Amino acid sequence: MTPRRQSGRAPVTSPAAATVFTTVLTQGPVSRVDVARRTGLSSAAVTKASRPLIEAGYLVEMDSAQGGVGRPASPLDLRTDREFFLGVKITDRELIGVVTDLRSQILVTKFHQLPSRKVDAVVDGVSEMVTELLAESKAYKQRTHCVGVTVAGDVDRESGFVRYSPFLHWRDVPLAGLLAEKINTGKTDLEITVDNDVKAITVAERWFGNGVGADSFALVTLGTGIGCGLVVNGGVVTGSHGVAGEIGHIPVFGDGPLCHCGATGCVEAIASTDAIVAQARTATGEPGLTMEEVITGARLGDAALRRVFARAGVAIGRGLASMANLVGPERIIVSGEGLDAYDLFADEIRETFATQAFGAAAHCELILRPLPFEEWARGAAAIAVQTLFIS
Amino acid sequence: MTPRRQSGRAPVTSPAAATVFTTVLTQGPVSRVDVARRTGLSSAAVTKASRPLIEAGYLVEMDSAQGGVGRPASPLDLRTDREFFLGVKITDRELIGVVTDLRSQILVTKFHQLPSRKVDAVVDGVSEMVTELLAESKAYKQRTHCVGVTVAGDVDRESGFVRYSPFLHWRDVPLAGLLAEKINTGKTDLEITVDNDVKAITVAERWFGNGVGADSFALVTLGTGIGCGLVVNGGVVTGSHGVAGEIGHIPVFGDGPLCHCGATGCVEAIASTDAIVAQARTATGEPGLTMEEVITGARLGDAALRRVFARAGVAIGRGLASMANLVGPERIIVSGEGLDAYDLFADEIRETFATQAFGAAAHCELILRPLPFEEWARGAAAIAVQTLFIS
Numbered sequence: 001m002t003p004r005r006q007s008g009r010a011p012v013t014s015p016a017a018a019t020v021f022t023t024v025l026t027q028g029p030v031s032r033v034d035v036a037r038r039t040g041l042s043s044a045a046v047t048k049a050s051r052p053l054i055e056a057g058y059l060v061e062m063d064s065a066q067g068g069v070g071r072p073a074s075p076l077d078l079r080t081d082r083e084f085f086l087g088v089k090i091t092d093r094e095l096i097g098v099v100t101d102l103r104s105q106i107l108v109t110k111f112h113q114l115p116s117r118k119v120d121a122v123v124d125g126v127s128e129m130v131t132e133l134l135a136e137s138k139a140y141k142q143r144t145h146c147v148g149v150t151v152a153g154d155v156d157r158e159s160g161f162v163r164y165s166p167f168l169h170w171r172d173v174p175l176a177g178l179l180a181e182k183i184n185t186g187k188t189d190l191e192i193t194v195d196n197d198v199k200a201i202t203v204a205e206r207w208f209g210n211g212v213g214a215d216s217f218a219l220v221t222l223g224t225g226i227g228c229g230l231v232v233n234g235g236v237v238t239g240s241h242g243v244a245g246e247i248g249h250i251p252v253f254g255d256g257p258l259c260h261c262g263a264t265g266c267v268e269a270i271a272s273t274d275a276i277v278a279q280a281r282t283a284t285g286e287p288g289l290t291m292e293e294v295i296t297g298a299r300l301g302d303a304a305l306r307r308v309f310a311r312a313g314v315a316i317g318r319g320l321a322s323m324a325n326l327v328g329p330e331r332i333i334v335s336g337e338g339l340d341a342y343d344l345f346a347d348e349i350r351e352t353f354a355t356q357a358f359g360a361a362a363h364c365e366l367i368l369r370p371l372p373f374e375e376w377a378r379g380a381a382a383i384a385v386q387t388l389f390i391s
Numbered sequence: 392m393t394p395r396r397q398s399g400r401a402p403v404t405s406p407a408a409a410t411v412f413t414t415v416l417t418q419g420p421v422s423r424v425d426v427a428r429r430t431g432l433s434s435a436a437v438t439k440a441s442r443p444l445i446e447a448g449y450l451v452e453m454d455s456a457q458g459g460v461g462r463p464a465s466p467l468d469l470r471t472d473r474e475f476f477l478g479v480k481i482t483d484r485e486l487i488g489v490v491t492d493l494r495s496q497i498l499v500t501k502f503h504q505l506p507s508r509k510v511d512a513v514v515d516g517v518s519e520m521v522t523e524l525l526a527e528s529k530a531y532k533q534r535t536h537c538v539g540v541t542v543a544g545d546v547d548r549e550s551g552f553v554r555y556s557p558f559l560h561w562r563d564v565p566l567a568g569l570l571a572e573k574i575n576t577g578k579t580d581l582e583i584t585v586d587n588d589v590k591a592i593t594v595a596e597r598w599f600g601n602g603v604g605a606d607s608f609a610l611v612t613l614g615t616g617i618g619c620g621l622v623v624n625g626g627v628v629t630g631s632h633g634v635a636g637e638i639g640h641i642p643v644f645g646d647g648p649l650c651h652c653g654a655t656g657c658v659e660a661i662a663s664t665d666a667i668v669a670q671a672r673t674a675t676g677e678p679g680l681t682m683e684e685v686i687t688g689a690r691l692g693d694a695a696l697r698r699v700f701a702r703a704g705v706a707i708g709r710g711l712a713s714m715a716n717l718v719g720p721e722r723i724i725v726s727g728e729g730l731d732a733y734d735l736f737a738d739e740i741r742e743t744f745a746t747q748a749f750g751a752a753a754h755c756e757l758i759l760r761p762l763p764f765e766e767w768a769r770g771a772a773a774i775a776v777q778t779l780f781i782s
Contacts, residue, residue: 015431039408045433164750216631230717235624239719240607243752246716251709251747254645258650263712263747265645319644321654322713323535325637326621328630356642356654359545359555360636 011052012389016041020049020076021058021389022144025103026207029062029075050076057082057367058102078102081390086133086147086190087381088126089197089373092117092167092224097129098377099140104208104385108136109374117168119178127182130190147190148383149179150197150224150264150376156242163242166260167224179205193387198245201371202236203386205333210367216329219372220247220320222338226268232327248272252318267319271312271345273338279308293343306344313345317352324353324361331365339370402443403780411440411467412449412780415496416528417598420453420466426496441467448473449493454539469493474779475531477524477538477581478772479517480588480764482617483508488520489768495599495776499527508559510569517574521581530580538581539774540570541767542590543616548586549595554633557651558615569681577708589636592762592770593620593627594777596724601758607615607720611638611711612762613729615683617659623718639663643709658710664729684731697735701779704736708743715752722756730761 011016019039024030029037032046041049048300053059056078061074080101088097092114098109112129115121126149133228134141153165160176162168176194183190202219205211212230219229226248231239237244248268249261257275269275273291281287283304289297298305302348320332334349354362403409410430418429423437432440444450445467452465471492479488483505490499503520506512519541525532530748544556553559565595567585575579591715593610596602602610610620614696617639621628628635639659640652647656648666660666664682671685672678674695680688689696711723725733745753 016433042407042436082538156751214631228717232622232628232718233626237623237718239752240605240721241719241751241754243716243750244719246749246752248751249716249747250641250713251643252641252645252656254643254647256645261749263749265643265709303703318656322641323717325640326619326714326717327623327628328632328635330631356640358637358640358652358654359634360547360632361630361637363632 011056013052014049016045016351017049017053018389020046021053022207024076024078025385026212029077030058031075035076041105046205061113062254066244067080071372072220083146084145085142085229085381085384086130087377087379087384088129088147088149089201089376089380090114090122090149090151090168091376094359095122095129097133098374098381099133099136100385102385104204104378104382106374106378106381108133108140109377111373114238116259119170119173119175123170123175123178123182126179130183134191145189145191146384146387147179147183147192147284148200148380148385148387149175149192149194150200150380150383151175151194152197154229154243155194155196157193157238157243158195160192160364162194171250173279191384191387193383195380195383196245197376197379198225198227198229199236199238200229200383202231203375204375204379204382205229206231207382210331210333210369214330216327218245218247218327218329220323220325220332220334221336222271222316222334223336224273226272226319226336226338228323230323230327230329232329243329246382247319247323250322251320252315252322267315270315271319271338276308276341277313279311280305283308295344298341298344309341309344313348314352316345317349318356320349320353320366321356321358324364325356325358328361329364331367333367333369335371339368342368393494402447405440405444407436409780410439410446411437412444413598414594415441415450415467415469416511417603419450419647420468422466426467435728446705463765471496472530474537475535476772477521477535477593478768478770478775478776479520479540480537480771481505481513481517481540481542481559482766482767486516486584487764487768488519488524489765489772490524490527490535491566491769491772493634493776495595495769495773496739497765497772498531499524500768502764508560508561508631510564510566513559514566514569514573517673520575521698527668529554536580536582537775537777537778538570538574538583539591539771539778540566540583541591541774542566542585543588543618545634546585546587548584548629551583551585553585582775582778584774586771586774587618587636588767588770589618590627590629591620592767592776593622594635595766595770595773597627598773599624601722601724601760605721606768607718609636609638609714609718609720609723611714611723611725612727613707613725614727615663615664617663617707617710617727617729619714619719621714621718623720638710641713643706643713657705661706662683662710667699667732670702674699684710686735689732689735700735701739704739705743707736708740709747711740711744712747712752716747716749717753719752720755722758724758724760726760726762728757733759 154163161174199229228245228247253264253265257269259266259269393693486503545554553564619636619638644656650657650660
């Protein structure tokens with residue numbers, strides 16, 4: 001079982017080629033001269049690296065019709081429909097799938113309910129999603145080679161294993177391999193890459209979103225889980241052991257409640273959607289409360305419920321300050337479904353962050369930005385784009 | 392007042408030249424072919440980048456006597472005595488100063504008591520230290536251009552300001568400018584760079600110590616302060632706002648004790664030397680206890696004192712786990728004067744780390760390594776070496 005094969009399609013065979021490709025991907029159209037200026041490569045190196053990318057149809061020269069091919073001033077741009085990419089995000093209840101072009105523009109979005117969280121059911125569901133997405137256009141079927149699949153939790157991209165997914169109750173599932181086996185029958189031969197969902201969306205933000213131009217930033221997602229994608233020194237932090245960005249598992253509440261991960265006092269044990277609902281049920285003595293009811297009650301002024309959100313805000317603020325003190329990102333983008341209740345803990349988040357940030361770390365900008373569900377699948381597709389030039 | 396001038400000495404004028412120089416600095420002797428292989432630069436780029444470095448005497452060709460100059464197979468090495476560097480570490484009680492060569496080998500070490508922590512007294516002391524170090528050899532006086540000065544706290548290397556130093560009780564001190572004014576009289580014209588002490592020692596570890604070959608690692612120092620240097624994606628994390636690695640200010644004890652930084656529950660408020668002594672005094676009712684007495688008493692089995700260390704171990708373990716969960720370093724080097732008492736909290740550190748590390752983050756290696764005092768000054772000198780090729 002070989003979950004990750006080298007496609008050998010995009011001729012990105014050197015660090016210089018990867019640098020040129022990424023620069024045009026994120027900043028194109030851009031002239032060779034500007035690529036050289038922005039990357040520190042020599043003009044000769046840029047010309048040499050871009051040639052095979054042009055020949056293979058990934059890059060185009062914008063005014064090549066008017067002048068000689070290869071003139072350094074001709075801006076290079078992406079041929080965005082040279083190849084298409086599939087992204088599938090697995091949540092605990094559904095699959096969200098997209099087709100994107102090379103620049104991560106969403107062309108098709110589909111939602112599928114998941115009948116069960118069992119591995120077989122999820123593998124079947126992703127396989128069906130892939131078939132349906134490809135069936136949307138002949139071009140997709142012909143020019144799609146890479147699929148990105150993302151899930152919350154501890155995912156080892158290299159081996160294709162989901163090592164721990166709390167919401168699917170999975171441990172050590174060889175997801176990339178199982179999907180490749182299921183999907184790659186007959187003529188289909190897709191490269192399947194699995195990764196953590198927040199890391200994936202951070203790749204998309206870095207290339208095409210709020211992260212463009214920032215040497216370091218963090219994307220924090222609030223919701224069923226509390227996760228974080230980090231870009232430091234110009235690169236996504238992947239963790240030497242495959243774990244990074246687990247801001248939800250910083251122990252900011254000391255001997256506080258037990259977390260599902262086995263540790264105590266984690267941000268997630270106080271501020272995840274499940275934790276908020278559980279605390280609200282205890283506080284009110286109403287075991288049937290839903291998150292919607294908890295939010296509504298708090299907005300109507302229920303003091304016990306407001307205290308639950310305030311405590312969650314303190315936990316989140318401590319987590320954000322921990323990150324700012326350790327890593328010092330230029331900005332932190334806060335997002336996720338948990339933003340729905342942001343009015344209920346925004347003050348506590350900001351106050352706690354301001355108090356706990358060390359010195360100038362408090363200057364780190366907090367940006368609130370909702371991420372629609374399809375953005376998660378777009379992140380998965382961005383991981384697929386990444387396989388073109390990460391070996 | 393211009394604290395940092397461009398020396399223009401070492402002809403490191405391009406990213407390629409910096410890459411070649413760093414590769415020979417940390418891995419030399421190394422052939423041009425191997426430099427190209429390890430860095431991804433073309434052989435032509437390596438040859439082009441190394442030429443001015445050879446001409447200026449920073450790099451030498453090892454067998455140039457036997458063959459033609461510039462043959463790609465001639466290993467390049469550093470001419471370590473081409474330039475000397477001064478490093479001065481400021482502690483709350485003394486100055487530690489060293490002269491090093493280009494590869495950060497210590498040639499001279501000096502210790503000076505500090506009569507006071509006032510800015511003027513420290514500036515005078517560093518200035519005298521510099522004069523004395525240079526007086527050790529005519530070669531030092533002629534071939535020293537860069538001085539690195541380090542201090543614990545929030546230091547802005549770019550502007551040369553110490554923004555906050557808890558142990559010196561300093562805020563917003565333009566240290567680099569004051570030192571340049573004091574030192575650069577007559578013929579002396581030294582480039583003064585100030586930086587955080589732990590970041591500096593991390594640079595030295597990365598180039599010449601336990602960090603060689605690790606894409607990511609952390610160096611955590613226990614003692615009067617609890618700090619941390621981080622290398623991620625192959626570079627030292629400096630923090631977009633000048634703050635990073637403040638593991639001592641992760642709020643792992645929730646509503647726990649107030650920290651000198653103004654926040655609550657910080658690792659440093661529980662586990663710094665001062666915090667341990669304060670808690671031991673409270674626990675025993677003996678207001679005159681010293682750290683040595685606290686350590687001795689705990690080793691003799693005093694239960695109250697052992698609890699103080701156990702609690703400190705839990706705080707440190709939570710801090711280390713927070714870092715592992717967020718950043719995922721390959722290894723964590725634990726050091727500092729606080730290591731003296733390591734036997735008293737080692738179990739709690741390791742147990743807490745194992746419990747609180749998320750998934751595979753627990754595989755992060757914890758290495759204990761004492762750092763003699765002069766290593767801190769060596770770090771300061773490494774910062775001075777860095778100014779050769781960081782503009």
